[in-house]
Amino acid sequence: MSSGGLPEHFSYIVTVFLMVAGLFIVIARGNLIKKLVGLSVFQTSVYLLYITPGKLLGGTAPILSPQFTVYSNPLPHVLILTAIVVGVATLALGLALAVRIKEAYGTIEEDEITAADNAVQDVEGVKS
Protein backbone atom coordinates (compact mmCIF):
# COMPACT_ATOMS: atom_id res chain seq x y z
CA MET A 1 0.00 0.00 0.00
CA SER A 2 1.60 3.26 -1.08
CA SER A 3 1.30 6.23 1.25
CA GLY A 4 -1.26 8.16 -0.69
CA GLY A 5 -3.50 11.07 0.11
CA LEU A 6 -7.20 11.37 0.68
CA PRO A 7 -8.51 9.66 -2.49
CA GLU A 8 -6.49 6.54 -1.86
CA HIS A 9 -7.71 6.22 1.72
CA PHE A 10 -11.24 7.24 0.93
CA SER A 11 -12.86 3.93 1.89
CA TYR A 12 -10.94 3.83 5.18
CA ILE A 13 -12.12 7.34 6.02
CA VAL A 14 -15.71 6.31 5.34
CA THR A 15 -15.19 3.21 7.50
CA VAL A 16 -13.84 5.16 10.44
CA PHE A 17 -16.55 7.81 10.11
CA LEU A 18 -19.27 5.14 10.23
CA MET A 19 -17.55 3.42 13.13
CA VAL A 20 -17.34 6.55 15.26
CA ALA A 21 -20.80 7.79 14.26
CA GLY A 22 -22.37 4.44 15.15
CA LEU A 23 -20.63 4.23 18.50
CA PHE A 24 -21.62 7.84 19.24
CA ILE A 25 -25.29 7.10 18.57
CA VAL A 26 -25.19 4.08 20.89
CA ILE A 27 -23.74 6.15 23.71
CA ALA A 28 -25.52 9.46 23.18
CA ARG A 29 -29.09 8.37 22.44
CA GLY A 30 -31.50 7.26 25.14
CA ASN A 31 -34.09 5.71 22.84
CA LEU A 32 -33.66 1.93 22.74
CA ILE A 33 -34.45 1.70 18.99
CA LYS A 34 -32.06 4.52 18.09
CA LYS A 35 -29.37 2.80 20.15
CA LEU A 36 -29.87 -0.35 18.07
CA VAL A 37 -29.65 1.69 14.85
CA GLY A 38 -26.33 3.07 16.06
CA LEU A 39 -25.15 -0.40 16.99
CA SER A 40 -25.99 -1.64 13.49
CA VAL A 41 -24.10 1.23 11.84
CA PHE A 42 -21.13 0.45 14.09
CA GLN A 43 -21.19 -3.23 13.13
CA THR A 44 -21.62 -2.41 9.44
CA SER A 45 -18.49 -0.29 9.45
CA VAL A 46 -16.54 -3.41 10.40
CA TYR A 47 -17.82 -5.16 7.28
CA LEU A 48 -16.23 -2.39 5.22
CA LEU A 49 -13.01 -2.63 7.23
CA TYR A 50 -12.68 -6.28 6.26
CA ILE A 51 -13.88 -6.17 2.67
CA THR A 52 -12.06 -3.06 1.39
CA PRO A 53 -8.50 -4.44 1.66
CA GLY A 54 -9.58 -7.75 0.11
CA LYS A 55 -10.29 -6.09 -3.23
CA LEU A 56 -7.38 -5.23 -5.50
CA LEU A 57 -8.05 -2.92 -8.45
CA GLY A 58 -7.85 -5.05 -11.56
CA GLY A 59 -7.78 -8.24 -9.52
CA THR A 60 -9.91 -11.21 -10.49
CA ALA A 61 -11.43 -14.09 -8.63
CA PRO A 62 -8.67 -16.41 -7.38
CA ILE A 63 -8.92 -19.00 -10.17
CA LEU A 64 -5.49 -19.90 -11.48
CA SER A 65 -5.08 -18.94 -15.12
CA PRO A 66 -2.05 -17.83 -17.15
CA GLN A 67 -3.91 -14.70 -18.30
CA PHE A 68 -4.22 -13.21 -14.83
CA THR A 69 -1.57 -12.36 -12.27
CA VAL A 70 -3.51 -10.24 -9.77
CA TYR A 71 -6.13 -11.86 -7.59
CA SER A 72 -8.55 -10.48 -5.02
CA ASN A 73 -8.73 -12.21 -1.64
CA PRO A 74 -12.11 -13.90 -1.22
CA LEU A 75 -11.66 -14.87 2.43
CA PRO A 76 -12.73 -11.51 3.96
CA HIS A 77 -16.04 -11.77 2.09
CA VAL A 78 -16.70 -15.17 3.57
CA LEU A 79 -15.81 -13.96 7.06
CA ILE A 80 -18.09 -10.97 6.72
CA LEU A 81 -20.94 -13.14 5.51
CA THR A 82 -20.76 -14.75 8.94
CA ALA A 83 -20.46 -11.37 10.65
CA ILE A 84 -23.57 -10.12 8.79
CA VAL A 85 -25.55 -13.08 10.09
CA VAL A 86 -24.35 -12.30 13.60
CA GLY A 87 -25.31 -8.64 13.12
CA VAL A 88 -28.80 -9.51 11.92
CA ALA A 89 -29.32 -11.89 14.84
CA THR A 90 -28.16 -9.26 17.32
CA LEU A 91 -30.45 -6.63 15.81
CA ALA A 92 -33.42 -9.02 15.83
CA LEU A 93 -32.84 -9.98 19.45
CA GLY A 94 -32.34 -6.34 20.44
CA LEU A 95 -35.61 -5.30 18.78
CA ALA A 96 -37.43 -8.23 20.39
CA LEU A 97 -36.14 -7.10 23.78
CA ALA A 98 -37.23 -3.53 23.01
CA VAL A 99 -40.75 -4.81 22.30
CA ARG A 100 -40.82 -6.74 25.59
CA ILE A 101 -39.49 -3.69 27.45
CA LYS A 102 -42.19 -1.54 25.89
CA GLU A 103 -44.80 -4.05 27.11
CA ALA A 104 -43.35 -4.22 30.62
CA TYR A 105 -42.43 -0.58 31.21
CA GLY A 106 -44.68 1.26 28.73
CA THR A 107 -41.70 3.20 27.37
CA ILE A 108 -38.53 2.73 25.34
CA GLU A 109 -36.70 5.77 26.72
CA GLU A 110 -33.73 4.73 28.82
CA ASP A 111 -34.06 7.50 31.43
CA GLU A 112 -37.72 6.66 32.07
CA ILE A 113 -36.85 2.96 32.50
CA THR A 114 -34.11 3.85 34.97
CA ALA A 115 -36.54 6.11 36.84
CA ALA A 116 -39.11 3.30 37.02
CA ASP A 117 -36.46 0.88 38.31
CA ASN A 118 -35.27 3.32 40.96
CA ALA A 119 -38.83 3.81 42.16
CA VAL A 120 -39.17 0.05 42.67
CA GLN A 121 -35.83 -0.15 44.42
CA ASP A 122 -36.89 2.55 46.87
CA VAL A 123 -39.89 0.47 47.82
CA GLU A 124 -37.76 -2.64 48.24
CA GLY A 125 -35.13 -0.77 50.18
CA VAL A 126 -32.29 -1.69 47.85
CA LYS A 127 -29.44 0.78 48.08
CA SER A 128 -27.71 1.17 44.79
Place this chain on the structure above:
Amino acid sequence: MSSLSAHLPALQVVLPLLSAPFAVLLRHGGFAFGIVTAGAWAAFACAIGLWLQTGEAGIISYHIGSWPPPWGIEYRVDRLASFVLLLVSGTAAIVLPYSRASIEHEIPRELHYLYYAMFGLCLAGLLGITITGDAFNVFVFLEISSLSTYVLIALGRDRRALAASYRYLIMGTIGATFFVIGIGFLYLMTGTLNIVDLGERLRTVEDSRPVLAALAFITVGVSLKLALFPLHQWLPNAYTYAPSAVTAFLAATATKVSVYVLIRFWFSVFGETLIFEKLPLPQILLLLSLAAMFAASFIAIFQDNLKRLFAYSSVGQIGYITLGMSFDSVNGLGAAILHLFNHGITKAAIFLLIGGVVLGLAKNSAVPNSRGVPAGAVPPAPTFDRLAGLAKRMPLTCFGIVLAGLSLIGVPGTAGFVSKWYLILAAMEAGQFWIVAAILLSSLLAIAYVWRFVEVAYFKPAPEGTTKQEAPLGLLIPAWLLVIGTIWFGLDTSFTVGTATEAALQLVKAGR
Protein backbone atom coordinates in the same frame (compact mmCIF):
# COMPACT_ATOMS: atom_id res chain seq x y z
CA MET B 1 -12.81 -46.74 20.05
CA SER B 2 -9.47 -45.20 19.20
CA SER B 3 -11.04 -43.39 16.26
CA LEU B 4 -13.63 -41.93 18.61
CA SER B 5 -11.02 -40.60 20.99
CA ALA B 6 -9.21 -38.98 18.05
CA HIS B 7 -12.35 -36.94 17.33
CA LEU B 8 -12.96 -35.77 20.90
CA PRO B 9 -12.14 -32.10 20.09
CA ALA B 10 -14.93 -31.96 17.49
CA LEU B 11 -17.40 -33.93 19.61
CA GLN B 12 -16.72 -31.56 22.51
CA VAL B 13 -18.50 -28.76 20.65
CA VAL B 14 -20.77 -30.64 18.26
CA LEU B 15 -22.66 -32.68 20.88
CA PRO B 16 -24.02 -29.72 22.91
CA LEU B 17 -24.49 -27.73 19.69
CA LEU B 18 -26.69 -30.50 18.23
CA SER B 19 -28.68 -30.89 21.44
CA ALA B 20 -30.06 -27.35 21.07
CA PRO B 21 -31.99 -27.73 17.76
CA PHE B 22 -33.25 -31.15 18.90
CA ALA B 23 -34.61 -29.49 22.04
CA VAL B 24 -36.47 -26.95 19.88
CA LEU B 25 -37.82 -29.58 17.50
CA LEU B 26 -39.14 -31.78 20.33
CA ARG B 27 -41.07 -28.84 21.85
CA HIS B 28 -41.40 -30.63 25.16
CA GLY B 29 -39.78 -29.54 28.42
CA GLY B 30 -38.97 -33.03 29.65
CA PHE B 31 -37.44 -34.32 26.41
CA ALA B 32 -35.54 -31.07 25.92
CA PHE B 33 -34.18 -31.39 29.44
CA GLY B 34 -33.10 -34.97 28.75
CA ILE B 35 -31.31 -34.27 25.49
CA VAL B 36 -29.54 -31.07 26.56
CA THR B 37 -28.45 -32.67 29.84
CA ALA B 38 -27.18 -35.68 27.90
CA GLY B 39 -25.29 -33.27 25.62
CA ALA B 40 -23.74 -31.51 28.61
CA TRP B 41 -22.73 -34.79 30.26
CA ALA B 42 -21.24 -36.01 26.98
CA ALA B 43 -19.31 -32.73 26.73
CA PHE B 44 -18.07 -33.25 30.29
CA ALA B 45 -16.92 -36.76 29.36
CA CYS B 46 -15.13 -35.35 26.28
CA ALA B 47 -13.46 -32.71 28.46
CA ILE B 48 -12.21 -35.39 30.86
CA GLY B 49 -10.92 -37.40 27.89
CA LEU B 50 -9.14 -34.37 26.46
CA TRP B 51 -7.63 -33.54 29.84
CA LEU B 52 -6.21 -37.04 30.04
CA GLN B 53 -4.91 -36.82 26.46
CA THR B 54 -3.21 -33.45 26.97
CA GLY B 55 -1.59 -34.92 30.08
CA GLU B 56 0.06 -37.60 27.95
CA ALA B 57 0.52 -36.03 24.54
CA GLY B 58 0.87 -32.35 25.34
CA ILE B 59 -0.93 -30.19 22.78
CA ILE B 60 -3.66 -31.77 20.63
CA SER B 61 -4.22 -30.24 17.21
CA TYR B 62 -7.41 -31.30 15.43
CA HIS B 63 -7.97 -30.34 11.80
CA ILE B 64 -11.62 -29.74 10.96
CA GLY B 65 -12.42 -31.51 7.67
CA SER B 66 -8.77 -32.66 7.50
CA TRP B 67 -7.70 -29.27 6.08
CA PRO B 68 -4.29 -28.64 7.58
CA PRO B 69 -3.77 -25.34 9.44
CA PRO B 70 -3.22 -22.46 8.78
CA TRP B 71 -5.66 -22.85 5.85
CA GLY B 72 -8.26 -24.96 7.57
CA ILE B 73 -9.81 -24.33 10.95
CA GLU B 74 -7.83 -25.95 13.71
CA TYR B 75 -9.11 -27.01 17.10
CA ARG B 76 -6.26 -26.80 19.52
CA VAL B 77 -6.31 -28.16 23.04
CA ASP B 78 -3.47 -27.34 25.36
CA ARG B 79 -3.42 -27.70 29.15
CA LEU B 80 -5.14 -24.35 29.73
CA ALA B 81 -7.90 -25.06 27.20
CA SER B 82 -8.59 -28.49 28.69
CA PHE B 83 -8.75 -26.99 32.20
CA VAL B 84 -11.30 -24.36 31.11
CA LEU B 85 -13.25 -27.00 29.14
CA LEU B 86 -13.49 -29.05 32.35
CA LEU B 87 -14.77 -26.05 34.30
CA VAL B 88 -17.37 -25.04 31.70
CA SER B 89 -18.74 -28.48 30.86
CA GLY B 90 -18.57 -29.62 34.50
CA THR B 91 -20.57 -26.62 35.68
CA ALA B 92 -23.13 -27.17 32.93
CA ALA B 93 -23.41 -30.87 33.86
CA ILE B 94 -24.23 -29.88 37.45
CA VAL B 95 -26.41 -26.82 36.77
CA LEU B 96 -28.67 -28.55 34.21
CA PRO B 97 -30.14 -31.15 36.63
CA TYR B 98 -30.59 -28.26 39.07
CA SER B 99 -32.47 -26.27 36.41
CA ARG B 100 -35.20 -28.88 36.23
CA ALA B 101 -36.46 -28.13 39.74
CA SER B 102 -35.42 -24.49 39.73
CA ILE B 103 -37.02 -23.07 36.57
CA GLU B 104 -40.35 -24.71 37.42
CA HIS B 105 -41.11 -21.63 39.52
CA GLU B 106 -39.26 -19.05 37.47
CA ILE B 107 -40.11 -19.67 33.82
CA PRO B 108 -43.56 -20.41 32.33
CA ARG B 109 -43.78 -24.13 31.56
CA GLU B 110 -44.43 -23.70 27.83
CA LEU B 111 -41.06 -21.93 27.50
CA HIS B 112 -39.00 -24.64 29.21
CA TYR B 113 -37.85 -26.32 26.02
CA LEU B 114 -36.55 -22.98 24.74
CA TYR B 115 -34.67 -22.44 27.98
CA TYR B 116 -32.88 -25.77 27.49
CA ALA B 117 -32.18 -24.98 23.82
CA MET B 118 -30.61 -21.65 24.77
CA PHE B 119 -28.61 -23.33 27.52
CA GLY B 120 -27.27 -25.89 25.04
CA LEU B 121 -26.29 -23.14 22.58
CA CYS B 122 -24.62 -21.09 25.28
CA LEU B 123 -22.65 -24.14 26.43
CA ALA B 124 -21.60 -24.96 22.85
CA GLY B 125 -20.50 -21.35 22.31
CA LEU B 126 -18.41 -21.23 25.46
CA LEU B 127 -16.78 -24.59 24.71
CA GLY B 128 -16.12 -23.47 21.13
CA ILE B 129 -14.38 -20.27 22.23
CA THR B 130 -12.13 -22.33 24.45
CA ILE B 131 -11.20 -25.06 22.01
CA THR B 132 -10.84 -23.27 18.70
CA GLY B 133 -7.46 -22.32 17.30
CA ASP B 134 -8.85 -19.82 14.80
CA ALA B 135 -9.19 -16.16 15.74
CA PHE B 136 -12.33 -15.43 13.71
CA ASN B 137 -13.89 -18.64 14.98
CA VAL B 138 -13.45 -17.25 18.50
CA PHE B 139 -15.63 -14.27 17.49
CA VAL B 140 -18.33 -16.49 16.01
CA PHE B 141 -18.52 -18.70 19.10
CA LEU B 142 -18.37 -15.61 21.31
CA GLU B 143 -21.50 -14.31 19.61
CA ILE B 144 -23.25 -17.71 19.78
CA SER B 145 -22.73 -17.81 23.53
CA SER B 146 -23.50 -14.10 24.00
CA LEU B 147 -26.77 -14.09 22.05
CA SER B 148 -28.05 -17.12 23.94
CA THR B 149 -26.92 -15.51 27.21
CA TYR B 150 -29.01 -12.40 26.50
CA VAL B 151 -32.06 -14.61 25.99
CA LEU B 152 -31.37 -16.61 29.16
CA ILE B 153 -31.10 -13.42 31.23
CA ALA B 154 -34.29 -11.99 29.73
CA LEU B 155 -36.16 -15.13 30.90
CA GLY B 156 -36.07 -13.77 34.47
CA ARG B 157 -39.53 -13.02 35.88
CA ASP B 158 -38.71 -9.50 37.02
CA ARG B 159 -39.14 -6.89 34.26
CA ARG B 160 -35.74 -5.50 35.23
CA ALA B 161 -34.30 -8.69 33.72
CA LEU B 162 -35.35 -7.31 30.31
CA ALA B 163 -33.61 -3.99 30.88
CA ALA B 164 -30.52 -5.80 32.20
CA SER B 165 -30.49 -8.11 29.19
CA TYR B 166 -30.83 -5.17 26.77
CA ARG B 167 -28.00 -3.34 28.49
CA TYR B 168 -25.79 -6.42 28.34
CA LEU B 169 -26.69 -6.82 24.65
CA ILE B 170 -25.48 -3.29 23.88
CA MET B 171 -22.29 -3.58 25.95
CA GLY B 172 -21.57 -7.14 24.86
CA THR B 173 -22.02 -6.31 21.17
CA ILE B 174 -19.74 -3.29 21.45
CA GLY B 175 -17.17 -5.56 23.12
CA ALA B 176 -17.48 -8.27 20.49
CA THR B 177 -17.31 -5.71 17.65
CA PHE B 178 -14.15 -4.20 19.16
CA PHE B 179 -12.76 -7.71 19.28
CA VAL B 180 -13.55 -8.37 15.62
CA ILE B 181 -12.04 -5.01 14.60
CA GLY B 182 -8.86 -6.12 16.34
CA ILE B 183 -8.91 -9.46 14.53
CA GLY B 184 -9.41 -7.54 11.25
CA PHE B 185 -6.26 -5.50 11.84
CA LEU B 186 -4.30 -8.65 12.67
CA TYR B 187 -5.54 -10.30 9.49
CA LEU B 188 -4.57 -7.24 7.44
CA MET B 189 -1.06 -7.33 8.82
CA THR B 190 -0.41 -11.08 8.68
CA GLY B 191 -2.88 -12.64 6.25
CA THR B 192 -3.67 -15.46 8.64
CA LEU B 193 -6.31 -16.21 11.26
CA ASN B 194 -4.76 -19.28 12.87
CA ILE B 195 -3.73 -18.36 16.41
CA VAL B 196 -0.40 -20.19 16.34
CA ASP B 197 0.42 -18.87 12.88
CA LEU B 198 -0.58 -15.34 13.99
CA GLY B 199 1.78 -15.61 16.94
CA GLU B 200 4.68 -16.49 14.64
CA ARG B 201 4.01 -13.99 11.87
CA LEU B 202 3.38 -11.08 14.24
CA ARG B 203 7.01 -11.20 15.40
CA THR B 204 8.09 -9.40 12.22
CA VAL B 205 5.53 -6.59 12.40
CA GLU B 206 4.83 -6.29 16.10
CA ASP B 207 5.86 -2.64 16.37
CA SER B 208 3.59 -1.46 13.58
CA ARG B 209 0.67 0.75 14.44
CA PRO B 210 -2.13 -1.55 13.18
CA VAL B 211 -0.86 -4.31 15.51
CA LEU B 212 -0.87 -1.94 18.47
CA ALA B 213 -4.37 -0.81 17.49
CA ALA B 214 -5.41 -4.46 17.26
CA LEU B 215 -4.02 -5.10 20.74
CA ALA B 216 -5.96 -2.13 22.11
CA PHE B 217 -9.23 -3.14 20.44
CA ILE B 218 -8.96 -6.78 21.50
CA THR B 219 -7.97 -5.96 25.08
CA VAL B 220 -10.78 -3.44 25.59
CA GLY B 221 -13.33 -5.61 23.80
CA VAL B 222 -12.56 -8.72 25.84
CA SER B 223 -12.31 -6.69 29.04
CA LEU B 224 -15.92 -5.61 28.48
CA LYS B 225 -16.96 -9.25 28.26
CA LEU B 226 -14.95 -10.31 31.31
CA ALA B 227 -16.24 -7.34 33.40
CA LEU B 228 -12.87 -5.82 34.23
CA PHE B 229 -13.54 -3.18 36.86
CA PRO B 230 -14.67 0.02 35.12
CA LEU B 231 -16.32 -2.02 32.35
CA HIS B 232 -18.44 -4.18 34.68
CA GLN B 233 -21.60 -2.06 34.55
CA TRP B 234 -23.68 -4.73 32.80
CA LEU B 235 -22.88 -7.48 35.29
CA PRO B 236 -24.67 -6.72 38.61
CA ASN B 237 -28.16 -6.30 37.13
CA ALA B 238 -27.74 -9.21 34.73
CA TYR B 239 -26.73 -11.56 37.58
CA THR B 240 -29.39 -10.21 39.95
CA TYR B 241 -32.44 -10.58 37.72
CA ALA B 242 -31.56 -13.65 35.64
CA PRO B 243 -33.13 -16.99 36.70
CA SER B 244 -31.10 -18.60 39.52
CA ALA B 245 -29.68 -21.45 37.45
CA VAL B 246 -28.63 -19.02 34.71
CA THR B 247 -26.85 -16.76 37.20
CA ALA B 248 -24.93 -19.72 38.61
CA PHE B 249 -23.90 -20.94 35.16
CA LEU B 250 -22.86 -17.49 33.91
CA ALA B 251 -20.99 -16.57 37.08
CA ALA B 252 -18.95 -19.75 36.84
CA THR B 253 -18.29 -19.77 33.11
CA ALA B 254 -19.05 -16.72 30.92
CA THR B 255 -16.62 -14.23 32.47
CA LYS B 256 -14.05 -16.99 33.02
CA VAL B 257 -14.04 -17.95 29.35
CA SER B 258 -13.52 -14.28 28.48
CA VAL B 259 -10.52 -14.22 30.81
CA TYR B 260 -9.30 -17.27 28.91
CA VAL B 261 -9.61 -15.36 25.59
CA LEU B 262 -7.57 -12.49 27.02
CA ILE B 263 -4.87 -14.88 28.26
CA ARG B 264 -4.86 -16.65 24.89
CA PHE B 265 -4.42 -13.45 22.88
CA TRP B 266 -1.91 -11.86 25.21
CA PHE B 267 0.33 -14.88 25.61
CA SER B 268 -0.18 -16.93 22.42
CA VAL B 269 -0.74 -14.17 19.84
CA PHE B 270 0.84 -10.88 20.88
CA GLY B 271 3.54 -12.48 23.02
CA GLU B 272 4.98 -11.44 26.33
CA THR B 273 7.75 -9.28 24.88
CA LEU B 274 5.23 -6.89 23.34
CA ILE B 275 2.77 -6.92 26.23
CA PHE B 276 5.05 -6.84 29.22
CA GLU B 277 8.26 -5.20 28.06
CA LYS B 278 7.36 -2.67 25.39
CA LEU B 279 3.98 -1.44 26.66
CA PRO B 280 2.72 -0.34 30.11
CA LEU B 281 -0.14 -2.85 29.93
CA PRO B 282 0.77 -4.82 33.09
CA GLN B 283 0.83 -1.64 35.15
CA ILE B 284 -2.60 -0.61 33.83
CA LEU B 285 -3.98 -4.09 34.48
CA LEU B 286 -2.48 -4.09 37.98
CA LEU B 287 -4.18 -0.79 38.86
CA LEU B 288 -7.54 -1.87 37.44
CA SER B 289 -7.29 -5.20 39.29
CA LEU B 290 -6.60 -3.45 42.58
CA ALA B 291 -9.49 -1.06 41.91
CA ALA B 292 -11.76 -4.06 41.30
CA MET B 293 -10.57 -5.88 44.42
CA PHE B 294 -11.27 -2.88 46.65
CA ALA B 295 -14.04 -0.85 45.01
CA ALA B 296 -16.27 -3.74 43.92
CA SER B 297 -15.84 -5.63 47.21
CA PHE B 298 -16.60 -2.38 49.06
CA ILE B 299 -19.77 -1.77 47.03
CA ALA B 300 -20.76 -5.39 47.70
CA ILE B 301 -20.85 -4.75 51.46
CA PHE B 302 -23.66 -2.22 51.08
CA GLN B 303 -25.98 -4.27 48.88
CA ASP B 304 -29.29 -5.36 50.36
CA ASN B 305 -30.05 -7.96 47.72
CA LEU B 306 -28.10 -11.15 48.33
CA LYS B 307 -27.74 -11.91 44.61
CA ARG B 308 -26.50 -8.41 43.86
CA LEU B 309 -24.05 -8.62 46.76
CA PHE B 310 -22.42 -11.71 45.31
CA ALA B 311 -22.55 -10.22 41.80
CA TYR B 312 -20.36 -7.33 42.97
CA SER B 313 -18.20 -9.86 44.76
CA SER B 314 -17.69 -11.54 41.36
CA VAL B 315 -16.38 -8.28 39.90
CA GLY B 316 -13.96 -8.05 42.82
CA GLN B 317 -12.83 -11.66 42.41
CA ILE B 318 -12.16 -11.10 38.69
CA GLY B 319 -9.67 -8.53 39.99
CA TYR B 320 -7.61 -11.30 41.62
CA ILE B 321 -7.50 -13.23 38.35
CA THR B 322 -6.31 -10.25 36.30
CA LEU B 323 -3.89 -9.34 39.11
CA GLY B 324 -2.19 -12.71 38.60
CA MET B 325 -1.95 -12.03 34.86
CA SER B 326 -0.22 -8.69 35.41
CA PHE B 327 2.87 -10.22 37.11
CA ASP B 328 4.37 -11.67 33.92
CA SER B 329 5.61 -14.81 35.66
CA VAL B 330 4.75 -18.49 35.52
CA ASN B 331 3.59 -18.35 39.12
CA GLY B 332 1.45 -15.28 38.56
CA LEU B 333 -0.23 -16.70 35.48
CA GLY B 334 -0.62 -20.05 37.24
CA ALA B 335 -2.33 -18.33 40.17
CA ALA B 336 -4.64 -16.50 37.75
CA ILE B 337 -5.63 -19.76 36.03
CA LEU B 338 -6.07 -21.45 39.40
CA HIS B 339 -8.31 -18.68 40.73
CA LEU B 340 -10.29 -18.76 37.49
CA PHE B 341 -11.22 -22.38 38.28
CA ASN B 342 -11.56 -22.10 42.05
CA HIS B 343 -13.67 -18.95 41.95
CA GLY B 344 -15.80 -20.47 39.20
CA ILE B 345 -16.92 -23.44 41.29
CA THR B 346 -17.23 -21.34 44.48
CA LYS B 347 -19.50 -18.76 42.86
CA ALA B 348 -21.57 -21.42 41.11
CA ALA B 349 -22.15 -23.10 44.50
CA ILE B 350 -23.25 -19.82 46.12
CA PHE B 351 -25.65 -18.84 43.34
CA LEU B 352 -27.14 -22.35 43.22
CA LEU B 353 -27.80 -22.18 46.98
CA ILE B 354 -29.30 -18.68 46.67
CA GLY B 355 -31.62 -20.17 44.04
CA GLY B 356 -32.95 -22.41 46.82
CA VAL B 357 -33.43 -19.36 49.05
CA VAL B 358 -35.35 -17.53 46.31
CA LEU B 359 -37.56 -20.57 45.83
CA GLY B 360 -38.27 -20.71 49.56
CA LEU B 361 -39.19 -17.02 49.58
CA ALA B 362 -41.53 -17.52 46.63
CA LYS B 363 -43.34 -20.29 48.50
CA ASN B 364 -43.64 -18.10 51.60
CA SER B 365 -44.62 -15.02 49.69
CA ALA B 366 -48.03 -15.00 51.34
CA VAL B 367 -46.14 -13.58 54.33
CA PRO B 368 -45.41 -9.91 53.60
CA ASN B 369 -41.93 -8.70 54.43
CA SER B 370 -41.20 -6.26 57.27
CA ARG B 371 -42.04 -3.25 55.12
CA GLY B 372 -45.43 -4.64 54.36
CA VAL B 373 -44.95 -4.90 50.62
CA PRO B 374 -47.41 -7.46 49.31
CA ALA B 375 -45.98 -10.08 47.03
CA GLY B 376 -47.06 -9.70 43.43
CA ALA B 377 -46.50 -11.88 40.40
CA VAL B 378 -42.77 -11.29 40.66
CA PRO B 379 -41.07 -13.60 43.18
CA PRO B 380 -39.69 -11.65 46.14
CA ALA B 381 -36.05 -10.67 45.84
CA PRO B 382 -33.66 -12.21 48.41
CA THR B 383 -33.18 -8.93 50.30
CA PHE B 384 -31.71 -9.05 53.78
CA ASP B 385 -34.90 -8.02 55.58
CA ARG B 386 -36.53 -11.19 54.23
CA LEU B 387 -33.64 -13.42 55.30
CA ALA B 388 -33.76 -12.87 59.07
CA GLY B 389 -33.24 -16.18 60.88
CA LEU B 390 -32.88 -18.02 57.60
CA ALA B 391 -30.56 -20.57 59.19
CA LYS B 392 -33.51 -21.92 61.22
CA ARG B 393 -35.56 -22.38 58.08
CA MET B 394 -32.85 -23.66 55.74
CA PRO B 395 -29.90 -24.91 57.80
CA LEU B 396 -28.21 -26.87 54.99
CA THR B 397 -28.53 -24.05 52.45
CA CYS B 398 -27.14 -21.47 54.87
CA PHE B 399 -24.29 -23.71 55.95
CA GLY B 400 -23.37 -24.23 52.29
CA ILE B 401 -23.37 -20.49 51.58
CA VAL B 402 -21.15 -19.94 54.64
CA LEU B 403 -18.66 -22.63 53.53
CA ALA B 404 -18.49 -21.20 49.99
CA GLY B 405 -18.26 -17.71 51.52
CA LEU B 406 -15.20 -18.84 53.46
CA SER B 407 -13.69 -19.82 50.11
CA LEU B 408 -14.39 -16.30 48.78
CA ILE B 409 -12.56 -14.87 51.79
CA GLY B 410 -9.72 -17.35 51.39
CA VAL B 411 -9.84 -19.27 54.66
CA PRO B 412 -7.35 -22.20 54.79
CA GLY B 413 -8.97 -25.49 53.83
CA THR B 414 -11.01 -23.96 51.00
CA ALA B 415 -10.27 -23.57 47.29
CA GLY B 416 -10.13 -19.78 47.59
CA PHE B 417 -7.24 -20.05 50.04
CA VAL B 418 -5.14 -22.08 47.62
CA SER B 419 -5.40 -19.60 44.77
CA LYS B 420 -4.82 -16.58 47.03
CA TRP B 421 -1.80 -18.36 48.50
CA TYR B 422 -0.25 -18.80 45.06
CA LEU B 423 -1.16 -15.22 44.18
CA ILE B 424 0.69 -14.00 47.28
CA LEU B 425 3.67 -16.23 46.41
CA ALA B 426 3.76 -14.69 42.92
CA ALA B 427 3.62 -11.17 44.39
CA MET B 428 6.48 -11.95 46.78
CA GLU B 429 8.46 -13.47 43.93
CA ALA B 430 8.04 -10.20 42.04
CA GLY B 431 9.19 -8.35 45.16
CA GLN B 432 5.92 -6.43 45.42
CA PHE B 433 5.17 -6.73 49.11
CA TRP B 434 2.59 -3.95 49.07
CA ILE B 435 0.49 -6.11 46.76
CA VAL B 436 0.59 -8.88 49.37
CA ALA B 437 -0.80 -6.34 51.84
CA ALA B 438 -3.46 -5.30 49.30
CA ILE B 439 -4.57 -8.91 48.81
CA LEU B 440 -4.90 -9.42 52.56
CA LEU B 441 -6.71 -6.10 53.08
CA SER B 442 -9.20 -6.77 50.29
CA SER B 443 -9.89 -10.18 51.86
CA LEU B 444 -11.08 -8.25 54.92
CA LEU B 445 -13.72 -6.64 52.72
CA ALA B 446 -14.81 -10.15 51.69
CA ILE B 447 -15.14 -11.04 55.38
CA ALA B 448 -17.40 -8.00 55.79
CA TYR B 449 -19.85 -8.96 53.06
CA VAL B 450 -19.95 -12.64 53.95
CA TRP B 451 -20.45 -11.65 57.61
CA ARG B 452 -23.49 -9.57 56.66
CA PHE B 453 -25.16 -12.76 55.48
CA VAL B 454 -24.03 -14.73 58.54
CA GLU B 455 -25.30 -12.05 60.89
CA VAL B 456 -28.74 -11.86 59.31
CA ALA B 457 -29.19 -15.60 58.76
CA TYR B 458 -27.82 -16.87 62.08
CA PHE B 459 -28.15 -14.10 64.65
CA LYS B 460 -31.33 -12.24 63.73
CA PRO B 461 -34.44 -13.81 65.24
CA ALA B 462 -36.67 -15.54 62.73
CA PRO B 463 -40.17 -14.07 62.25
CA GLU B 464 -42.92 -15.68 64.32
CA GLY B 465 -44.20 -19.03 63.23
CA THR B 466 -41.41 -20.02 60.83
CA THR B 467 -40.94 -23.71 60.34
CA LYS B 468 -38.04 -25.61 58.93
CA GLN B 469 -38.43 -25.55 55.16
CA GLU B 470 -35.29 -26.76 53.44
CA ALA B 471 -34.83 -26.37 49.69
CA PRO B 472 -35.84 -29.47 47.71
CA LEU B 473 -33.18 -32.15 47.19
CA GLY B 474 -33.11 -31.48 43.44
CA LEU B 475 -31.60 -28.09 44.29
CA LEU B 476 -29.55 -29.09 47.31
CA ILE B 477 -27.63 -32.02 45.82
CA PRO B 478 -26.09 -30.16 42.82
CA ALA B 479 -25.29 -27.15 44.96
CA TRP B 480 -23.68 -29.26 47.69
CA LEU B 481 -21.64 -31.16 45.09
CA LEU B 482 -20.01 -27.83 44.25
CA VAL B 483 -19.63 -26.86 47.93
CA ILE B 484 -17.86 -30.16 48.55
CA GLY B 485 -15.79 -29.36 45.45
CA THR B 486 -14.62 -26.06 46.95
CA ILE B 487 -13.53 -27.89 50.11
CA TRP B 488 -12.01 -30.79 48.17
CA PHE B 489 -9.90 -28.52 45.96
CA GLY B 490 -8.85 -26.64 49.08
CA LEU B 491 -7.42 -29.80 50.65
CA ASP B 492 -6.24 -31.85 47.67
CA THR B 493 -4.62 -29.40 45.29
CA SER B 494 -2.75 -31.89 43.07
CA PHE B 495 -5.32 -31.65 40.23
CA THR B 496 -5.93 -27.90 40.21
CA VAL B 497 -2.47 -26.59 41.02
CA GLY B 498 -0.78 -29.20 38.84
CA THR B 499 -2.88 -28.41 35.77
CA ALA B 500 -2.70 -24.64 36.28
CA THR B 501 1.09 -24.71 36.60
CA GLU B 502 1.48 -26.89 33.51
CA ALA B 503 -0.86 -24.57 31.59
CA ALA B 504 1.11 -21.49 32.64
CA LEU B 505 4.41 -23.18 31.71
CA GLN B 506 3.08 -24.08 28.25
CA LEU B 507 1.87 -20.51 27.63
CA VAL B 508 4.97 -18.73 28.85
CA LYS B 509 7.25 -21.03 26.91
CA ALA B 510 5.26 -20.46 23.73
CA GLY B 511 5.07 -16.70 24.12
CA ARG B 512 8.75 -15.80 24.41
